[in-house]
Each structure stands twice: as C-alpha cells, then as structure tokens.
Amino acid sequence: MMEFGIGLNNYKGCWDDAAFAEQHGFSSAGFIDSPLISGDPFTAMALTAQATSTMRLGTYLNIPTLRSTTVTAAAMSSLNELAPGRVFFGTGTGYTGRQTFGLNAIPLSRVVNDMNEVRSLLAGEEIEYRSGKATRQVRMINKAQLENNQEHPIPLYLAADGPRGLEAAGSQADGWLTTLHFSQSMRGTMMNAPEVFEELFGAVKTAASDAGKDTSDLFTCWSTAISILRDGEPVLNPRTLDQAGPMGMFAFHSYGCNPEIGEHLPPFLKDRLDIYENKVLSKFTSPRERHYQEVHEGHLTHLIHGEADVLTEDILRFMTLTGSAEEIADQLKKLHDKGLKNVTLMIPPQHLREVVVEIEERIMPLVNG
Numbered sequence: 123m124m125e126f127g128i129g130l131n132n133y134k135g136c137w138d139d140a141a142f143a144e145q146h147g148f149s150s151a152g153f154i155d156s157p158l159i160s161g162d163p164f165t166a167m168a169l170t171a172q173a174t175s176t177m178r179l180g181t182y183l184n185i186p187t188l189r190s191t192t193v194t195a196a197a198m199s200s201l202n203e204l205a206p207g208r209v210f211f212g213t214g215t216g217y218t219g220r221q222t223f224g225l226n227a228i229p230l231s232r233v234v235n236d237m238n239e240v241r242s243l244l245a246g247e248e249i250e251y252r253s254g255k256a257t258r259q260v261r262m263i264n265k266a267q268l269e270n271n272q273e274h275p276i277p278l279y280l281a282a283d284g285p286r287g288l289e290a291a292g293s294q295a296d297g298w299l300t301t302l303h304f305s306q307s308m309r310g311t312m313m314n315a316p317e318v319f320e321e322l323f324g325a326v327k328t329a330a331s332d333a334g335k336d337t338s339d340l341f342t343c344w345s346t347a348i349s350i351l352r353d354g355e356p357v358l359n360p361r362t363l364d365q366a367g368p369m370g371m372f373a374f375h376s377y378g379c380n381p382e383i384g385e386h387l388p389p390f391l392k393d394r395l396d397i398y399e400n401k402v403l404s405k406f407t408s409p410r411e412r413h414y415q416e417v418h419e420g421h422l423t424h425l426i427h428g429e430a431d432v433l434t435e436d437i438l439r440f441m442t443l444t445g446s447a448e449e450i451a452d453q454l455k456k457l458h459d460k461g462l463k464n465v466t467l468m469i470p471p472q473h474l475r476e477v478v479v480e481i482e483e484r485i486m487p488l489v490n491g
Contacts, residue, residue: 123490124458125149126481127466128474129182129345130170131422132161137169139474144177146482152182152212152345152466158222159421164197171205180210182345182466183281183299185219186236187228192251192260194236195243198276199267207274210341212299213237214281218421221379224414230282234290237278244271279341288322292329297341303372303441310440311346312449316456319344323461343464344457347422347442350450350480357435357444365473366442367425370433373441374398378417390436401428422468443467451488458489 127150128143130136140151153163167179202209215227239249246268251260280295282288283304291298305318327337347369349362373391406416420426438444469477
C-alpha cells in the first residue's frame with residue numbers, strides 16, 4: 123500500500139494540520155530544516171507528537187551545518203520519547219537551508235559522516251567531538267533515552283539524486299529520499315517519473331546489496347507538490363498556481379541564488395529566465411549578490427509578486443503532480459509498483475486541509491483500492 127505524507131514548514135498550528143491529515147489517512151509528516159524562512163522543526167515535531175497518535179515524524183531534511191551531531195541526536199532522542207517508534211531522521215546536503223545563507227550545498231561526505239555520528243550517538247557509542255583545537259571522545263549518557271532508542275530504533279534516511287548519493291543511501295542509510303528533479307533522464311513528473319525512479323532506485327538497491335543489506339527493507343520516499351484538476355479545468359488556473367506553483371518555482375529560486383546554473387536548465391525553464399528577471403528579480407530591493415535573501419520568501423507556501431507570470435503548463439507538469447485524479451493516481455500506482463513506499467506532498471498551509479480531503483476522496487481510493 124502506498125503511504126501518503128505531508129511536508130510542513132513549522133508554522134504555528136502545523137501540528138493541528140498534521141493531526142487533521144492523520145485523521146484523513148496520512149501516515150507521515152516531514153519538517154523543513156531552514157531556520158531563516160521557517161520555524162524550528164524540533165519544536166514543531168514535539169507539538170505534533172502530542173497532537174497525533176500514529177503518524178511518523180521526522181526531519182525533512184536535517185542540514186548538518188546548522189547544529190552539531192550531539193545536539194541533533196539529543197533532539198531526536200527527546201522526540202523519540204514523546205513518540206516512541208514514530209520518529210525518523212532525514213538528512214541531506216541542503217537546499218533553502220543553505221541557499222538562504224548565500225551558501226552552496228554541503229559536500230556529501232560531510233552529510234554521510236554526520237548521519238553516521240548521529241546513528242552512533244543514538245546507539246550509545248562514542249564519537250570524536252571537536253571544539254576548537256580540542257578533540258574528545260564523547261557519548262550520550264542519558265540511560266532512559268538510550269534504552270528507549272534501543273527499544274524503538276530511529277531509522278536514518280538520506281536524500282540523494284546523484285550517483286555518489288544514491289550509493290551512500292543504499293550502503294549506509296536505512297532509506298532513500300528523492301525529488302527526482304535532478305536526474306538527466308527526467309522528462310517530467312507527469313511523464314516518465316516511474317521510469318526515472320526505477321533507474322535511480324536500481325542504483326540504491328545495488329549499493330545496498332553490495333553492502334549485504336536486505337533491499338526489501340529499504341524505505342523509499344518521493345517529495346513533490348500536487349494539484350488535482352477538476353473536470354475541464356486548465357492547468358494554469360488560480361487554484362493550481364496557489365497549490366503547486368511554489369514548487370514549480372524551485373529551479374528559478376536556485377537560479378536567483380546561483381545564476382550560473384541557467385545554462386544547464388532544460389529549454390522550457392531556460393526560456394522563462396528573462397521573464398523571471400523582469401517580473402521578479404528586478405523588483406527586489408537587495409543587490410544581486412544578496413538576492414538569496416529574497417528569492418525563497420514564498421518557499422512552499424505562496425508565490426511572490428510576479429512569479430505566476432513565469433510559470434507554464436509544462437513547468438507545472440514537469441515539477442509537480444498536476445493533472446486529473448486519474449492521471450495522478452496512474453503515476454503513483456506505477457511508482458509504487460517500482461518500489462516507492464511513500465509520497466510526501468508539499469501543500470501550502472492555506473490549502474492543506476482542502477487538499478488533504480481531496481486526496482483522501484479522489485486519489486487514495488484509486489491508488490490503494
């Protein structure tokens with residue numbers, strides 16, 4: 123059975139939205155780790171743990187440079203006491219959690235190292251801790267938390283799309299998280315996403331098998347946005363732009379922070395860069411070298427002024443699950459057949475409950491029968 127999850131931006135009341143989603147068939151919630159544009163994920167997860175009873179909760183995604191592995195492990199342990207057996211740890215190289223600082227993604231080696239340190243700490247093992255020039259061997263001492271972690275182990279998931287990341291997800295993590303956006307084979311979410319998923323998951327499974335792991339136990343999760351079209355409704359309509367538009371802008375936001383990527387974008391994105399420059403970037407008050415302070419203002423929540431003029435039908439159907447209920451369900455069934463276990467949907471807060479009910483009524487029955 124395909125699991126459905128939601129991604130949350132740690133806004134006030136997101137814990138109540140998570141409880142609402144749980145009541146309507148959603149099984150997981152992932153919390154953004156991007157301090158300059160969203161609230162604190164661990165505060166939001168703690169309140170969500172108290173508001174829910176079955177929903178799995180975790181970082182989506184933890185960014186290693188934002189806190190030490192000791193702090194991260196302690197926070198995960200505390201959460202695991204609040205929601206034993208319902209906690210997962212997702213980590214990655216960073217998107218808004220780095221770009222909003224004007225920084226590039228973290229090297230994969232650092233992410234994998236920190237992930238393994240968190241695993242060791244949760245298991246009560248020693249790690250090498252550095253503070254300035256001092257190096258010390260440290261371990262967690264809280265016996266109650268350690269016993270709870272052993273009774274209810276926290277799985278560690280790695281977000282990856284490139285070859286080295288896929289290998290690390292298979293060989294060293296307990297699961298693989300993906301957007302599928304960065305694969306050169308990708309022609310669009312509503313086109314060949316199942317085939318791209320199968321190709322990338324094949325690399326993850328090969329690495330897991332080579333490491334002696336049971337590939338059937340690997341957790342797989344794909345994150346995207348969604349807008350279910352109504353009968354006769356065009357793709358470019360105000361409701362769909364509100365629901366799926368924020369994720370449709372991801373490539374442009376990355377371009378706003380790093381213009382050098384423009385030449386590498388697909389033609390249907392590259393052709394809209396001039397419009398993005400004129401309608402959006404030219405209106406910013408910050409100098410070009412500080413556009414990273416403004417481009418992500420509406421991250422996963424809303425379109426900022428001028429962005430709706432940038433988006434096209436091709437962009438929305440490439441970046442998001444935008445289509446009829448039957449089209450969307452068909453893609454999800456194919457993805458599930460290829461090994462996808464969880465689809466986590468990034469729904470703007472103002473539309474979350476409406477879309478959750480629509481998914482429960484129009485998508486879940488078609489996907490899971």
